Amino acid sequence: MKRVWTIKYALAAxxxxxxxxxxxxxxxxxxxxxxxxxxxxxxxEAAKEYxxxxxxxxxxxxxxxxxxxxxxxxxxxxxxxGATIAGIYDLWLPELARDKLVAPAPDAIATxxxxxxxxxxxxxxxxxxxxxxxxxxxxxxxxxxxxxxxAEAGISGPPKTWDEFKDTAAKLTKKDAGQxxxxxxxxxAAGVVHPFSSLLVSNGGDLVTGGKPxxxxxxxxxxxxxxxxxxxxxxxxxxxxxxxxxxxxxxxDNFVSGKTAMIIMANWWESALKTGMGxxxxxxxxxxxxxxxxxxxxxxxxYSWMTVINAGAGExxxxxxxxxxxxxxxxxxxxxxxxxxxxILMSMGILPSRTSDVDAFKDKLGSEFLSGYVSVLADxxxxxxxxxxxxxxxxLQQTIEALQYGQVTAKDAQTNAQTDAVSILERAxx
Numbered sequence: 243m244k245r246v247w248t249i250k251y252a253l254a255a256x257x258x259x260x261x262x263x264x265x266x267x268x269x270x271x272x273x274x275x276x277x278x279x280x281x282x283x284x285x286x287e288a289a290k291e292y293x294x295x296x297x298x299x300x301x302x303x304x305x306x307x308x309x310x311x312x313x314x315x316x317x318x319x320x321x322x323x324g325a326t327i328a329g330i331y332d333l334w335l336p337e338l339a340r341d342k343l344v345a346p347a348p349d350a351i352a353t354x355x356x357x358x359x360x361x362x363x364x365x366x367x368x369x370x371x372x373x374x375x376x377x378x379x380x381x382x383x384x385x386x387x388x389x390x391x392x393a394e395a396g397i398s399g400p401p402k403t404w405d406e407f408k409d410t411a412a413k414l415t416k417k418d419a420g421q422x423x424x425x426x427x428x429x430x431a432a433g434v435v436h437p438f439s440s441l442l443v444s445n446g447g448d449l450v451t452g453g454k455p456x457x458x459x460x461x462x463x464x465x466x467x468x469x470x471x472x473x474x475x476x477x478x479x480x481x482x483x484x485x486x487x488x489x490x491x492x493x494x495d496n497f498v499s500g501k502t503a504m505i506i507m508a509n510w511w512e513s514a515l516k517t518g519m520g521x522x523x524x525x526x527x528x529x530x531x532x533x534x535x536x537x538x539x540x541x542x543x544x545y546s547w548m549t550v551i552n553a554g555a556g557e558x559x560x561x562x563x564x565x566x567x568x569x570x571x572x573x574x575x576x577x578x579x580x581x582x583x584x585x586i587l588m589s590m591g592i593l594p595s596r597t598s599d600v601d602a603f604k605d606k607l608g609s610e611f612l613s614g615y616v617s618v619l620a621d622x623x624x625x626x627x628x629x630x631x632x633x634x635x636x637x638l639q640q641t642i643e644a645l646q647y648g649q650v651t652a653k654d655a656q657t658n659a660q661t662d663a664v665s666i667l668e669r670a671x672x
Contacts, residue, residue, distance in 0.1 A: 267298070268298050268299075268300065269298060269299050269300070269558050269559060269562040270299075270300050270302070270559075271299065271300070271301055271302075271326040271327065271555075271559050271562050271563045271566065272301070272302045272303070272304060272325045272326050272327065273285065273289075273301055273302070273303045273304070273325065273326070273327040273328070273329075274304050274305075274306070274311070274314065274315070274325035274327065274328040274329070275303065275304070275305050275306075275311075275328070275329045276305060276306060276307060276308040276310075276311045276329065277305055277329075277590075278305075279305070280589075281586060281589065281590060282303050282305050284585070284586045284589060285303050285586060286301075286303050288570060288575070288582040288583075288586065289301035289303070289566070291575070291582070292566055292569050292570070292575075296565070296566075296569075299562045299565070299566065301566060304325065307486075308486075309486065311328075311329075311330070311331075312330075312331075312334055312632070315328055315330070315334075315338065315343065316343075318552075324552050324554060324555070325552060326551065326552050326555045326559050326560070326562075326563045327549055327550070327551060327552070327563050327566070327567065328549065328550055328552070329378070329547055329548070329549050330344075330375075330547065330548060330549075330550055331432075331545065331547055332366040332367060332545065332546050332547065332548055332627050333545065333625060333627055333631040333632055333635065334631075334632060335366075335367065335369060335374060335375075335548070335550075335627060336369050336627060336628060336629045336631065337629060337630075337632075337670075338374075338550070339369040339372075339374055340369075340629065342553055343552070343553055343554075344374050344375065344550040344551065344552070344553055345374070345550070345551045345552070345553040345555075345560060346372050346373065346374055347372075347373040347374060347375060347376070347564070348564055350568075351373070351376065351564060351567075351568060352373045354568075355367070355373055355376060355377065356373070358573075358596055358597055358598065359377050359595055359596055359597065360595065360597065362624060363377045363380060363546055363595045364377065366545075366546050366548075366624055366627050367546070367548045374548075374550055375548040375549050375550035375551065375567075376548060376549050376567050376568075376571050377546055377547070377548045377595045377596075378546075378547055378548060378549060378571065378583050378587060378594065378595060378596075379510070379546060379547045379587050379592045379593060379594065379595060380544060380545075380546045380593050380594075380595040380619075381508040381509055381510055381544065381545055381546070381547075381592065381593065382508065382509060382542040382543070382544045382593070382615050382618055382619060382622045383436055383437060383440040383506050383507065383508050383531065383542040383543060383618075384506070384507075384509070384528040384529060384530060384531065384542065384614045384615050384618060385400055385401075385504060385505075385506055385528065385529045385530065385531055385532065386497070386504065386505050386506070386507050386515075386526055386527070386528055387400050387503060387504045387505075387526070387527055387528075387529065388497075388500060388502075388503050388504075388525050388526060389525050389526070389527050390500070390522075390525045391414055391421075391500060391503045392414070392503070395413050395414055395503075397410060397413060397414070399529075400504075400527070400529035400532075401532045402530075402532055402533065402540075403532055403533055403534075403535075404445075404468055404532055404533070404534045404535060406532065407424075407468075407532040408468075408471060408472065408475070408477070410423065410504070411423030411424040411472060411475070411477035411478070411503075411504065412475055412477050414477075414503035414504065415475075415476060415477045415503075417476060420501055421500070421501050421502070421503065422477065422478055422479045422482055422496070422501065422502050422503070423472075423477040423478065423503050423504060424472055424477055424478045424502070424503070424504045424505070425478065425482060425483060425493060425496060425497060425502035425504070425505040426469070426472075426478050426480065426483045426646055427483050427485045427493050428480055428483045428484060428485070428642075428643045428646055429483075429484045429485060429486065429491075429643075430485045430486045430639075431632075431635045431636045431639040432545075432635065433485050433486075433490075433493070434638075434639040434642050434643060435635050435638050435639050435642070436508065436543050436545070436625070437505075437506035437507070438465065438469070438638075438642055439543040439625065440506055440531045440541070440542045440543045441465050441468060441506070441531060441532075441534065442461060442462060442465045443537075443541040443542070443543060443623045444530075444531040444532065444533050444534055444537050444539075444540050444541045444542075445461045445464055445465055445533070445534025445535065445536050445537040446461045446534065446536040446537040446538060447459050447460075447461025447462050447465065447536070448461075448623070449625070449626055450626035450628060450634075450663075450667070453628060453667065453671065454664075454667070455634070455660055455663035455664055455667060457638075457656060457659045457660040457663055458656065458657075458660040460536060461534070461536045461537075462656060462659075462660075463652070463653070463656050464534055464535060464536060465534065466645060466652040466653075466655045466656045466659075467652040468534070469642065469645055469646065469652070470645060470651070470652040470655075473645070473646060473648065478646075480643075480646040480647055482496045482501065482502065483646070490511060490514060493505075494511070494514060494515075494518060495518075497515075498515070498518035498519050500522075506531065508615075509591055509592065509593055509612060509615040510590055510591060510592045511591070512590070512591025512611055512612065513589070513590045513591050516591075526611065527610065527611075527614070528610075528611055528612075528613075528614025528615065529614060530542075530614070530617070530618055531618075539621060540618060540621070541618070541621050541622060541623060542618045542621075542622045542623075543622065543623060543624075543625050544619070544622035544623065544624050544625065545624065545625045546595060546624075549567055549571075551563050551564060551567075569582075570582050570583050571583045571596065573596075573598045573599075576599075576602070577602075578602050579598060579601075579602045580594075580598070580599050580602035580603060581594070581596060581598075581599055583596075583599075584596060584599035584602065584603060588603055588606060591611070591612065593607065593612070593615065593616070593619075628667060628670070629667070629670040629671055630666045630667050630669065630670025630671070633666050633670070634663055634666050634667060637659070637662045637663065637666055638659055638662075638663070641655050641658050641659040641662070642655070642659075644658075
């Protein structure tokens with residue numbers, strides 16, 4: 243398969259490292275994440291490897307469900323008893339930085355990150371030009387579809403436009419057999435909002451521009467109407483859509499079992515698909531997001547994650563934490579010129595964001611499943627990282643779910659979404 247590499251990565255030389263670190267006494271640091279047990283085990287193995295050359299530093303890992311991650315960070319309040327290191331969704335950064343819960347990166351770290359990561363990823367990990375951590379994963383969205391169900395329905399390939407999308411979804415819907423053409427998500431903010439947003443940007447629209455919500459645009463109105471059309475046609479059943487960030491619930495189960503023909507989902511769930519489908523994973527293919535009537539090309543929403551340091555941790559703990567993260571994300575801690583962090587991410591089918599990691603894993607990133615995601619990176623639009631972003635996302639989730647369940651019309655959903663977004667972002671900016 244031809245590999246499409248649409249982002250030009252600069253070569254990143256050397257290992258990220260702080261000056262030689264020595265500690266007067268043993269230092270204990272902790273790492274808070276939302277990863278599954280098998281991934282936590284990989285992080286713990288990396289920490290053991292680090293300890294071979296840094297015996298005075300011990301790293302313990304704690305995992306909480308994704309839905310509890312931000313609450314845990316806030317409840318600990320950046321205090322000395324909180325986790326030293328935490329993996330966070332970049333959307334949360336502006337408020338965590340405003341509340342002084344996370345520490346700015348040291349100059350040596352900031353210099354290395356700015357030279358070894360794409361500018362857009364660095365920007366998402368910064369507030370007011372100040373870098374607050376080390377980026378790790380980047381996620382984009384693509385259309386996932388079941389080739390076996392397509393062949394059974396006599397459909398030769400994935401839809402490229404919204405008209406084809408609606409027609410294909412209708413042909414793949416078999417109500418008597420409990421099969422839906424397109425699976426939406428509910429009960430999970432990012433899971434609801436990101437696919438909708440990917441369709442929006444593929445229709446030439448935006449969520450937020452210059453800090454102002456743009457949900458009153460023509461492109462947004464057409465996107466709300468697309469959801470309404472799919473629901474009213476019976477091509478998408480909200481009863482089959484319940485999901486969460488840890489198990490993806492019935493949403494995943496229905497796709498795995500062949501009861502859902504198409505979904506829009508992020509690259510990170512490759513591992514869950516492989517586990518659930520076994521040999522039938524070969525039936526799954528990826529394609530760009532269908533283009534709407536006001537769009538010019540397929541696009542996706544992108545979002546990224548980063549690791550941050552607790553601003554309330556002691557000086558020795560902060561120093562040790564930055565040193566560990568420098569090693570974990572450095573170009574010599576993993577196999578074949580990759581970082582240990584990238585190796586952990588790739589175990590989950592997650593795209594690493596460090597430029598040298600992308601090069602180190604180019605063969606795996608060129609697989610039939612992941613290449614479809616890599617190919618859309620250049621045209622992806624970052625999910626807006628703004629004050630109030632999480633509340634904005636949750637509010638839009640509720641509006642989209644109301645539309646899914648027929649509680650509002652497409653027009654009312656658009657009006658409500660814009661009104662709520664204006665109020666949330668204006669209040670957060672004060």
